[in-house]
Every structure is written in C-alpha cells, then in structure tokens.
Amino acid sequence: MKELIDIVAAYDIAAKQGKKTALATVVQVEGSAYRRAGARMLITEDGQLTGAISGGCLEGDALRKARLVILQQEPMLVTYDTTDDDDAKLGVGLGCNGIIHILIEPISGEPNNPIRLLKTVVNGRRNAVLVTLFSVEDRKAPQPGTCLSLTENELLLNRLEGLAHQAQIIDDAKRVMADQRSETKFYNNGITYTAFVEFVKPLISLVVVGAGNDAIPLTKLAAVLGWDTTVIDGRPNYALPERFPSAQKIIVAKPGQALSHISINEHTAFVLMTHNYNYELALLKELLPLQLSYVGVLGPKKKLARLLAEIEDSGQQITEEQLKNIYGPVGLDIGSEGAEEIALSIVAEIKAVLSKRKGNSLKYKPASIHAPHLATIG
Template sequence: MKEIIDIVAAYDEAFKEGKKTALAIVVQVEGSAYRRAGARMLITEDGQLTGAISGGCLEGDALRKARMVIMQQEPLLVTYDTRDDDDAKLGVGLGCNGLIHILIEPINDHLHNPVSLLKKIINNRSHAVLVTVFSTEDRKATQPGTILCLTENKHIVARGENLPYYDNLLNNASRVLENHRSETINYTDAIEYTAFVEHVKPLISLVIVGAGNDAIPLTKIASVLGWEITVVDGRPSYADPARFPSAKKVVVSKPEQALSHIIINEWTAFVLMTHNYNYEVALLKELLPVRPPYIGILGPKKKLERILGELEEGGMHMTEDRLSRIYGPVGLDIGSEGSEEIALSIVAEIKAVLSSRNGYSLKYKDTPIHNVHLKIS
C-alpha cells in the first residue's frame, strides 16, 4: 500500500507540472524475482521514478520503454527472461532465475485510468481488487491493461465493460475479494488473454497510546512504512502535533473517550505506552470489547498480569479470544535496548501478527518467502 500511496502522490505532482507519465506493473512472474506480481513504478517523461519493479536492475530499461509508451500512448508488455545465465543479453545484471512480465501503461486523462483506480483503492480503506489484463501469446495485440477495481462495499469502477469475458472477470474479482488471495486467470477471445486479479490489502493503522519521548521513534519507523498513525494522550503538553509531524492525527483525550476519535478495523494495531497504569487500565477496558487484532502493552509481564487481574475483578471476563489479541511485553525478541530499537521490535511484531507470520529468521523457512497466488486456466 505504501508504494501505491507514493505513486499516486508522485502522479498528482507530475500532473500539476504538466508532465506525461506511464505506470509499469509486474503482472506475472515465473520462477524467482526480486519483486512479485503487483509491484509498480510510475515513470515521468523526464525520467523520475517512484516505486520499483525490481531491485534496480530493470528500471533503466523500463524507463526507455516507458518513454516510448508515453509517446505512442499504447500499453506495452515487456518480458525479461533471467533464466539464461548470460544476463549480458539483456544488458542488466539480474541475479534472479525467472521470467518477469511487466506491463507499461500510459496515464492519460481517461476518467478511469490506472492511477485513478489506485486512488479508489486508497480511499476505500479496506480490502479491494484490481484486475489487469494482458496477452503474452500475442504481444502486438491490444493490451487492455488495468481495467477494473472492486472494493469491499461492492463498488465497481471499470473501463472494460465491452470485453466479451467481462462478466467472468467480475465474478473472479468477487471471488478474490472474498478469499483475500490473488489469482492469475486465462481467458480466450480471438487470442488468449491473462488476467492478474490482484488482492490489495488495506493500509495498516497504528494507534499509539502515550505521547512520551519513546513514542517519537515509533511514529518515525511506522511512517517509513506508510502506516496511518494516530497518537493519543491525556496530556496536552505531550500530545502536541509539533512533536509528531508524521502522525495523521494527535488526540488529547481521557481514556473513556479515546476510541470515539478512531476508526477500528482488522488492520488497526494499538500500542499502549503511556507509563500511566490507571490510564491504560481504563483504556483497555474500553478496547477489549472492540476486538482489534493487536494490542501491544509496553512494560514487564507482571504489570500486564496485574492489569488483567484488575479488569477481571471488575467483571470483565478474560476470554481466550481477548487474551490472544494482547501482546505484552510488546515487541519481538531482538535484543532491543533504547527507544529506537524497541520501536523496531514493536513494528516488526505488528507486521508479523497482521500478516499471520511467526517473525523468525527466513534462514529457517522451508517454503517460499512469498505466498504464491493461484493460477487458473
């Protein structure tokens, strides 16, 4: 999502300056590659790049081809075969072992151009699906490109209604939206087309309860990832927007009213770090019934046990579901010392939990790093 946000911002700036642009997207990967399907990069006519489609080795060649796309105003499918040991044939040092298909689309003033669909994804703030159609069978054929956006409220934005397989595309997009797993699907018209039906996850929202100095590095690291940050504290002198420039919202509130300022969904993580025991007890009493996926609590385990015991004595039943959402002491065990390293461990744990991962070294992972999306013929 961070890449999509950066691309939209870069496009808006280029549009203001009257620059023409193109969007490159990795639509299919066979074998291994640095970036997977769904990676994007915006290219301006003067060579500015936002996002990435590789580790840096394909960008130069993609820039040259994007300028041709901008000039001709026609999408272009480009394939890089890195399975050949002789990378010099491509003029790039790839160091990968796969077949990478990249679609480059011109961004024109069409109401539903690819960037406008990306904006719909950002504004949606929930799960969504993007559909990009291309043909590897006939590269000279018309490449339809990114033609459909489907959001969780079933709002449809499309420019491919005239395609003979549009209804099938829409049905498959609905399935991906329900399953939260991208698919690659083949369709037959006069020639064979492939659709990359991409599931796009929502933006992570981080709510930091506590505006002390140790919250500052946490906001900085989370902002690098593009997370939406809210800082909450009952002390006006601490909850000062000037202290947290990367936070979208800084709220001064009593614990009983704090949640009224926050939209909570399955991608909202809370970190309680007020160093105020009574504030955190009161807030946790409000928070647990709402069932956010992650509640991190800074401090020793004895403090957490005392908080939970006090809440249970007050009549709140600590169910297994509620306890499973609480992470305390907060963060992964990486030997953190100091607020910056603690912030790093907290962000890493949140990302692991929301991605349903265990947070151990990839060295010990026996399966592929990335989830492989379904291929349906």
C-alpha cells in the same frame, strides 16, 4: 499500499505540471524475482520514477521503453528472462533466476484511466481488488492493462467495455475480495488473456497510546512504512503536533473518550506505552471487547498480568480469543536496547501478526518467500 499512495501523489503532481506519464506493473513472475506481481512504478516523460519494479536493475530499461509507450500512446508488455546463468547479456545482471513480465501503460486523460482506478483503492482505505489484464501469448494483441478496481463497499470502476469476458472478470474480482487472496486467471476467446486479480490490503493503522519520548521513534518508523498513525494521551503538554510531526492525528483525551475519535478495523493495531498504569487499565477495558487483531502493552509480563487480573476482578470476563491478541511484553525478541530499537521490534511484531507470519528468519523458511498466486482457467 504505500507504493500506490506514492504513485497517485506523484501522478497528481506530474499532471499539474503538464508532464506525460506511464505506469509500469509487474504482472507475472515465473521463478524468483526481487518484486512480485503487483509491484508498480510511475514514470514521467522527463525520467522521474516513483515506486519500483525491481531492486533497481530493470528501472533504466523500463524508463527507455516507457518513453516509447508515452510517445506512441500504446501499452507494451516487456519480458525479462533471467533463468540463464549468464543473465549479464541482458545488461541488467539480475541474479534472480526468474522470468518477469512487466506491462507499461500510458496514462491518458480518460475518466477511468489506470491512475483513477488506483485512486479508488487508495481513497477507500479498505480491502480492495485490482485487475490487470494482458496477453503474453500475443504481444501485438490489445493489452487492456489496469482495467478494474473494486472496493469493499462495492464501488466498481472498470475499463472492460467490449471485452468478451467482462462479466466473468467482475465475478472473479468479487470472489477474490471474498477470499482475500490474489489469483491469476486465464481467459481464452481466440486470444489467451491473463488476468492478475490482486487483493490489496489497506495501510496498517497504528494507534500509539502514550506521548512520551519513547513513542517518538515508533511514530517515525511507522511513517517510513506509510502507516496511518494516531497518538493518544491525556496530557496536552505531551500530545503536541511539534513532538509528533509524523502522526496523522493527535488526540488529547481521557481513556473513556479516546476511542470515539478514531475509526477501527481489522488492520488497526494499538500499542499502550503511557507509563500510566491507571490510564492503560481503563483503556484496556475498552479495547478487549473490540476483538482487535493486535494490542501491544509495553512493560514486563507481571504488569500485563496485573492489568488483566484487575479487569477480571472488576467483573469483566476475558476470553481466550481476546488474550490471544494481546502482546506483552510488546515486540519481537531482537535484543532491543533503547527507544529506537524497541520501536523496531514493535513494528516488526505488528507487521508479522497482521500478515499472519511468525516473524522467523527467512533462512529457515522451507518454502518460497512469497506464496504463489492461485491460477485458474476461466
């Protein structure tokens, strides 16, 4: 999602400056590659790049082809085949052993151009679906490209007018939204078209409860990842914008009032690090019934055990489901020392939990790093 946000912002700047642009999207990968389907890059006519479609090896060639796309105002499907051991003949030296299909689209001034569709996803801040339609079989056939966006509140924008499979593509987008899993679909009507029906998660929302010095590195690291960060504390002399320039929102509030200032969804993570036991006790009582995906508590196990025991002693029942989503001591075991390394371990744990991963070394993963997209014939 951060890449989409950066691309939309870069496009707005380029448009104000009168620069022509093109959008490059990795639409299909066979074998292994540095980026998977859904990776995007905005290219301006003067060579500015935002986003990435590879580890840096394809960008130069994509820039040359994008300038041609901008000039001709016609989409182009480009394929890089690195399955040959001697991939140096491509002049890129990928070393990935895969086939990468990239669609490059010119961005025109039409109302529902690809960037407009990306904007609906970015601005919705909820689960969304993007559909990119292309033909590998016939590269001279029309390449519809980024043609549909669907948001969780059912705002639908599309550029499917005149296409034979319009109704089916919309139905497939709605199913992917419900299943929350990207799919690759195939449609045949004389020409075989492939649709990458991409499920897009919103940014993680991080709520840091505590405005001490050790919270500063956490907000900075979250900003690098593009997370939407809020800092909450009851001390007005600590919760200051100049101390937390990376945070989108800073709230000074008592525990009972804090939650009324923020919007919470399944992608919201809380980290309690106030070093104020009573503040965290009061706030944890408020958080438990919300069934949050992640609540981290800084400090030793005995502190968390004491917090939970006091809550139960007060008459509030704590279920197994609620306990499952409380992480204390907070963070992955990476041998952290100091606020910066602790912040790294916390961010890594949050990402792993919300991605439903265990946080183990990829070296020991028996399967592919990325799960393959479900492929079906429409």
